[in-house]
Amino acid sequence: MQDQRDHAKVESDRVARLARQFEASSQQLERQITNARQALRQWQAEDQSLAKQASDLAAACRADHLLAWLRSGAIGRGDAIELAEPWNIEGWRQARARVFIQALKLHRTFFELEAARIRSNLFLINALLTGPRLQGLSRDAIRSAWASLFMVVPVLSSTFASFARSFCSLGAGEIGWLLVDEAGQATPQAAVGALWRSRRALLVGDPLQLKPIVTVSDAVLEHMRTRYRVDAHWLPNRQSAQTLADQATAWGRMAGPADCKTWVGLPLVVHRRCDRPMHGLANRIAYDGAMVYGTIAPRADKETPARLPTGWIHASGTSDGNWVPAEGKALRALLALLHEDGVNAADISVITPFKNVLENLKRLLGDTMVSGTIHTMQGKEAPVVIMVLGGNTDGPGARDWAVSEPNLLNVAATRAKRRFYVIGDRNDWQNRALFCDVMDLLPLQRLPEHEAVVMTQPQ
Numbered sequence: 001m002q003d004q005r006d007h008a009k010v011e012s013d014r015v016a017r018l019a020r021q022f023e024a025s026s027q028q029l030e031r032q033i034t035n036a037r038q039a040l041r042q043w044q045a046e047d048q049s050l051a052k053q054a055s056d057l058a059a060a061c062r063a064d065h066l067l068a069w070l071r072s073g074a075i076g077r078g079d080a081i082e083l084a085e086p087w088n089i090e091g092w093r094q095a096r097a098r099v100f101i102q103a104l105k106l107h108r109t110f111f112e113l114e115a116a117r118i119r120s121n122l123f124l125i126n127a128l129l130t131g132p133r134l135q136g137l138s139r140d141a142i143r144s145a146w147a148s149l150f151m152v153v154p155v156l157s158s159t160f161a162s163f164a165r166s167f168c169s170l171g172a173g174e175i176g177w178l179l180v181d182e183a184g185q186a187t188p189q190a191a192v193g194a195l196w197r198s199r200r201a202l203l204v205g206d207p208l209q210l211k212p213i214v215t216v217s218d219a220v221l222e223h224m225r226t227r228y229r230v231d232a233h234w235l236p237n238r239q240s241a242q243t244l245a246d247q248a249t250a251w252g253r254m255a256g257p258a259d260c261k262t263w264v265g266l267p268l269v270v271h272r273r274c275d276r277p278m279h280g281l282a283n284r285i286a287y288d289g290a291m292v293y294g295t296i297a298p299r300a301d302k303e304t305p306a307r308l309p310t311g312w313i314h315a316s317g318t319s320d321g322n323w324v325p326a327e328g329k330a331l332r333a334l335l336a337l338l339h340e341d342g343v344n345a346a347d348i349s350v351i352t353p354f355k356n357v358l359e360n361l362k363r364l365l366g367d368t369m370v371s372g373t374i375h376t377m378q379g380k381e382a383p384v385v386i387m388v389l390g391g392n393t394d395g396p397g398a399r400d401w402a403v404s405e406p407n408l409l410n411v412a413a414t415r416a417k418r419r420f421y422v423i424g425d426r427n428d429w430q431n432r433a434l435f436c437d438v439m440d441l442l443p444l445q446r447l448p449e450h451e452a453v454v455m456t457q458p459q
Contacts, residue, residue, distance in 0.1 A: 061089045082270050082292045107151065121148035128169050142169050150176075160190040173199045180204065182379055183242035187212040188234075191241040205242035207264065208256055208286045209411045210378045212240050257406060258288050270294040271414070273381055277310055277441040278413045278420045284441075285434050286410040304383045304418040305342040308334075311445035316425040319393040322354040327388050327423045328364050333447045334386065334421060335365075349382035351412060353402045357390035374412050385416035389424030403433040421445070 051070060058067040069084065111118055124145040146169075150156070158166055167175070178198035180191060184205030190212075195201055214221075214237045221235055232238070246252060249265025256262045269287075271279055272294045283291040297303075313334055317326030331350065338348065349371040352358055361370045371377050374387075391399035402408060413420055422442055429435045435442075 061091070079292045083294055111152075118148050118152070121145045122152065125149045129166060139171070143174065146170060146174070160186060160194065164193050167194075167197060170197050172196055176200065177202065180241060183245065184240050185210050185212055185378060186241040187214060187236045188239055188241050188244050189236060201245075203242055203245040205240070207240065207243050207246065207262055209407055209414075210375055211407060212236070213375070253290075255287060255290060257286060261288075272296070274414055274417050274420075275310075278416050281413045281420075281438045281441045282410045284438055286406040298418075304347065306338055306384060306419050307341050308337060308419070308421075308445055308447075310416075310420045310442070311422075312426050312439075312442040313421055313423045313445055313447060314426045315423055316427065317393075319391065322356040322390040322392050322398050323360040324390055324393070324425075327390060328360065330423050330447070331361075331386065331388055332364070334423070337447060338384065343384060347383040348386065349377065349380070349384070349415065350386045350388060351377050351415070352388045352390055353408055353412075354390045354398065357388055361388060374408050377415050378411055381415050381417055383417045384419045384421070385412065386421045386423065387412045389422065389429065391424070399428070399432060403435060406434055409434050 055067060055070050058070060066089070121144055124141070125148065128142070128145065175194075175198040178194050178201040180186065180194070180201065180203040182205050183191070183203035184207050186205075191203075216236075218237060221237055224230075225232060225235060243262070246263055246265040252263055252265040253267055254261040255264040255267055267290075269290055270292045271282075274282075275295055275297075276293070279291065279293050279295065283289055313330050315324065315326040315330035317324055335348070339345075345368055350361055350365065351371050351374050352361060353374055355373060358370065358373055371380065371382070377385075389399075389402070391402065420442075426439075426444060430439050
């Protein structure tokens with residue numbers, strides 16, 4: 001009996017202790033809830049204050065579109081945020097232009113006051129760039145000469161191939177900003193010297209378009225990699241300057257085809273060059289629907305007069321290498337129709353995936369409209385783009401290579417601003433990768449009977 005009383009007392013003490021702990025925890029939670037509510041009210045007040053300041057600023061600057069976004073809460077939702085231009089405030093560009101003009105006047109005044117020294121430094125930099133290397137110059141003198149050149153010409157352009165020769169007198173971090181265009185086509189090692197000489201770098205490119213051309217064979221690269229114990233991730237035939245810059249960027253998103261996503265830093269997803277359906281074609285095969293249509297239709301007098309819509313011109317036949325003569329005949333008929341519609345030869349670019357086809361196109365048309373292979377068309381555009389597919393009909397290898405990745409077709413389609421024509425054997429290509437997914441965007445177009453006319457570019 002005594003044991004039961006002792007056990008009951010122990011249990012009673014344990015329950016009382018748990019009750020006290022529960023009460024203490026409850027009071028602590030109440031305090032935390034009270035503090036959280038107080039912090040929430042403070043944050044809400046700060047949010048309202050910031051929103052009011054933003055609205056007042058938008059109203060004062062007459063930025064009606066920004067004011068509407070702040071009031072409706074639409075900013076940040078869907079495509080609207082990508083298409084938004086919150087910096088486009090009335091008077092802003094004019095004010096910026098006035099500041100720029102005044103800055104130019106300030107530079108001119110400086111040049112007039114220091115004409116002798118500026119002239120001396122410019123002669124020195126000319127000698128450094130074009131003449132024999134000057135010996136015995138101090139680093140300060142070299143930096144001063146470069147500073148004078150950059151003040152006269154704020155932006156200098158160069159290729160990576162000539163960068164080391166032109167900028168060899170500059171050391172680490174002596175260039176303020178390095179801007180690399182089409183970085184997706186640059187091998188990583190090509191950019192090393194320029195990056196080393198720069199304090200800040202901005203690399204612009206699209207890893208989903210053309211990749212770098214690496215002349216060293218895969219076998220040699222693999223041997224060098226294993227010899228120096230380098231991870232396969234760093235092989236130059238797998239990376240570009242753009243992809244490495246993307247990987248070093250903390251802000252970005254996964255982009256690319258659904259089955260082959262890649263990390264892209266600070267993606268600019270609004271496409272403003274080409275019309276539909278070229279935008280839809282590239283969006284489907286390369287960007288998994290993430291690209292936003294932002295093209296503004298031209299004025300009626302600027303619209304291409306081509307009456308034939310974007311689509312596929314069917315031409316089939318045997319090939320001579322990758323060249324299909326029937327495609328050349330279809331091309332001449334299409335050019336005759338465009339000429340009849342009043343399309344200028346200067347507004348037409350003819351491209352192909354294969355060098356052998358390019359050579360035959362040049363013999364057929366001359367150099368007037370033949371822009372080259374798709375690789376040489378990167379970074380360019382034209383109102384009308386005609387892609388002559390070609391491809392050896394004796395085996396599938398060449399045509400399979402052309403559709404092995406979306407990059408080639410992506411570049412070809414997005415060069416065309418208003419019309420995109422594909423010439424090839426529709427019955428064959430519609431069963432191959434990529435094209436099988438976009439045939440609905442490239443409807444079959446039939447050409448009327450025309451006497452072949454070769455257009456010439458006006459002198």
